[in-house]
Amino acid sequence: MLTEEKVIELLGPIQDPYLHKSMVDSGSIRELKIKEGYVGLKIGLAHTGTPEQMQLQQQIVQVLKNAGVESVGLRFEKRDDITAVNPSEAATQSAPTTLLSENSKTQFIAIASGKGGVGKSTVSVNLAVALARLGKKVGLIDADIYGFSVPDMMGITERPKVKGDRIFPVERFDVKVISMAFFVEDNAPVIWRGPMLGKMLMNFFSEVEWGDLDYVLLDLPPGTGDVALDVHKMLPKCKEVIVTTPHATAAFVAARAGTMAIKTNHEVLGIVENMSYFQSGSTGEKEYVFGKDGGKRLAEELNVPLLGQIPLGQPEIKEDDFAPSVYEQTHPIGEHYIQMAKKIIDKTN
Numbered sequence: 001m002l003t004e005e006k007v008i009e010l011l012g013p014i015q016d017p018y019l020h021k022s023m024v025d026s027g028s029i030r031e032l033k034i035k036e037g038y039v040g041l042k043i044g045l046a047h048t049g050t051p052e053q054m055q056l057q058q059q060i061v062q063v064l065k066n067a068g069v070e071s072v073g074l075r076f077e078k079r080d081d082i083t084a085v086n087p088s089e090a091a092t093q094s095a096p097t098t099l100l101s102e103n104s105k106t107q108f109i110a111i112a113s114g115k116g117g118v119g120k121s122t123v124s125v126n127l128a129v130a131l132a133r134l135g136k137k138v139g140l141i142d143a144d145i146y147g148f149s150v151p152d153m154m155g156i157t158e159r160p161k162v163k164g165d166r167i168f169p170v171e172r173f174d175v176k177v178i179s180m181a182f183f184v185e186d187n188a189p190v191i192w193r194g195p196m197l198g199k200m201l202m203n204f205f206s207e208v209e210w211g212d213l214d215y216v217l218l219d220l221p222p223g224t225g226d227v228a229l230d231v232h233k234m235l236p237k238c239k240e241v242i243v244t245t246p247h248a249t250a251a252f253v254a255a256r257a258g259t260m261a262i263k264t265n266h267e268v269l270g271i272v273e274n275m276s277y278f279q280s281g282s283t284g285e286k287e288y289v290f291g292k293d294g295g296k297r298l299a300e301e302l303n304v305p306l307l308g309q310i311p312l313g314q315p316e317i318k319e320d321d322f323a324p325s326v327y328e329q330t331h332p333i334g335e336h337y338i339q340m341a342k343k344i345i346d347k348t349n
């Protein structure tokens, strides 16, 4: 037979979420009724209807059910005799959209390409990591809403933490990452269109707790579609890096992305020519597998710098720290990224 003393003893270790001490000692238990297999509790909290209340509710039910109680009735009321900070509200108030505010010091850089498969996501990830390696505070938004791949490329297996209505980005290689991949179940395809996409992107700014950042890189979807346009509208100060292969057709298509940026008054920081050549490990000879200098010509055409020519090559795959697309700092390609990141820092200072 469960007694009042026994229930109090069971609830003793559970903390009041706002007073941070035992709910028994903090006077949170306002009423207690026991009847056959039923326990009814009225609980007073500094804030009600909050995620903390939900958590507490689950804890109490769990403890009592484990002790053999068949049904638990809980009622919550707001306590006026105490004042305590509500972390969810505090988070909302202290997490304004500072990244987007007029006087924000954060630099936005969109990584664009004319077509898919040229290595835009690989470049986004490695530039973000290189900027972080150079001591910058960096965020990375995987805005490739249909073809999100950043978490897989960086070997991210966790999901962002959610506190109240704030989302905390996942940190990997000192880069804060948010991706559409975190918000879909089982890699389901995303079928949202038009305005929904813009809203999703806006949420990435307004509901994510980014903290203080020097750079936010955005991995755009390939081409010059809705999302790229949305980004340009949403982030008037956003600068752009265009990725292409040396192939003439790829560079020709990439020119459209460049023209769009220029027409909408966004500075193009430069061109990254990816998969520029294959360098033989034994002879050091370069083989121009996909053609030569398409990126260089594009840079001349748009009158912007060529930030780098990245050869073909795979990162070293480590079993214990799996990140299939991140080049180590000491890898020759990792070094290319450091040089490009330095140029970007120079150009944006």
Ligand SMILES: Nc1ncnc2c1ncn2[C@@H]1O[C@H](COP(=O)(O)OP(=O)(O)OP(=O)(O)O)[C@@H](O)[C@H]1O
Binding pocket: 113, 115, 116, 117, 118, 119, 120, 121, 122, 123, 144, 147, 149, 221, 222, 274, 275, 310, 311, 312, 313, 314, 325
């Ligand atoms: N320099 C490189 N050397 C070898 N492989 C590369 C290089 N750059 C990218 N890749 C590989 O090419 C493929 C396409 O790269 P990635 O996904 O980054 O392209 P993308 O332009 O973002 O494509 P999409 O927009 O279609 O997602 C990936 O398998 C990636 O690992």
